[in-house]
Amino acid sequence: MYRKYANAVIGCLLMAYGSAAIAQEELLWREVAAENLVFMELPGGTVTIELNPEFAPKTVQQFRELVDERFFDGLGFYRVIDGFVAQGGDGSDLGELSDKPTIKAEFEREFDEEMPWEPAQDPDLFAPQTGFVNGFPAARDPDANEVWLTHCPGMLAMARNNDKDSSRSDFYIVIGQAPRYLDRNMNVFGRVIHGMDAVQKIERGPEDNNGIFRDETRITRIRGMRMATAIDESERMSAYVVDTHSPGFEDLLDARRDRRQDFFHRKPPKVLDVCQVPLAVRLTK
């Protein structure tokens, strides 16, 4: 009986979120390459991450090395602000606790004519254009011919100090409303493609200390982080993400821009927040 009501009620609100009916065959999937696939074990579950060497090659390379050296295993999210970011690592981007070099800024890149671009919004509040590049939310300035990854929930970027070239090992995950003002100021290098519920369970730090824990015993620790390449193929999960350049995804964006369901008594403006588009993923063994 409970179930019956639940379905009746929710079917509606649901329509407001899910895409309109999209033929499954039009929605193509892309397998995430093993060298860009990372599994992070948290107490709340496994977090699956896709790295993006297309936008942040040096950052991704260093991150891969740190993961393979098991640098992050046992370290924690030592600064966590609800609605903003969970920042993890050893707490040292000054390099005292890592032998890695600092990373030069990879805040944006040239827009390559070969680069696929699925438009979301033009103009966006924070950029001339937003859209998707190979599964990642991005923004673009056509005049400057530049493109960059946007600070949407679930995005990973490197922490740094005031020096733009000071990233080294510590990173943050966006856990709240997109802090888009950080765009083009950080080395954004990946995205949580599955397991944001586990990320959201990370313990928040004290608000009166800007999220930095005083009591280290309360810090949520990384049990382990592994590149997919370090796991035997027979043992590891494969990840398939929605192909943001397939006709099905374009239809999904159109359906979100132009809400035709009876549910909407006031038709929403025909705009799209690039950070408010669900990106489907399938994990299989």
Place this chain on the structure above:
Amino acid sequence: MYRKYANAVIGCLLMAYGSAAIAQEELLWREVAAENLVFMELPGGTVTIELNPEFAPKTVQQFRELVDERFFDGLGFYRVIDGFVAQGGDGSDLGELSDKPTIKAEFEREFDEEMPWEPAQDPDLFAPQTGFVNGFPAARDPDANEVWLTHCPGMLAMARNNDKDSSRSDFYIVIGQAPRYLDRNMNVFGRVIHGMDAVQKIERGPEDNNGIFRDETRITRIRGMRMATAIDESERMSAYVVDTHSPGFEDLLDARRDRRQDFFHRKPPKVLDVCQVPLAVRLTK
């Protein structure tokens, strides 16, 4: 030693989030009236809610009655989609499990000349203007002289079916990137002012079932919900929220619109996402 590094690293990213130095005396506080103050006990902690009778008087009145009847105690969040909403109640907005009447739509209201308005963004992507009204994020259409609460993270609204007047008891909390396309389509009636970390710990439902749990044992239950008015004054917490019409808050918005810190190598556009402004709160006994 850990601490030292942690502070060094994080001081920087921090500047990007917190307000610039604001004289404490300019930031005024408003005590939340007891009749608008609700405490919801979840397994992950206490969630403190402010109701908004200014925008949704009928919804708030019915919600108060439901809370006082302990209607929600033991019920759960039966449909939870990460990045979107956690929906709770009895799963029946068809009224089978509550003797309450349905609530007529309270999707927007007339802008009253007496109403304070602290502007955030003009124009916003989803509305001609956004701003704050008595501590709540809102949007406005000056031509139509209408104003409404916006679907920011932490906002509470009533679930409904396709009938705009079908809200009754079940509600949702926004837990992800603001679904602003729902604005002016729902009875938005309150805001989580403290304890979003506990809300974020609510168990997510199965993605292949649109967040609706099949296994009811996995549903996060509401241990209890109480109006502050039902708790003896000597026993209850008082909540003070930032006065969004005080000079200090205006300074905070200015500092977020115009980032002057050395941290920013690329100055962000001078825009403000009304859903990306932290609203300070103090709870005291």
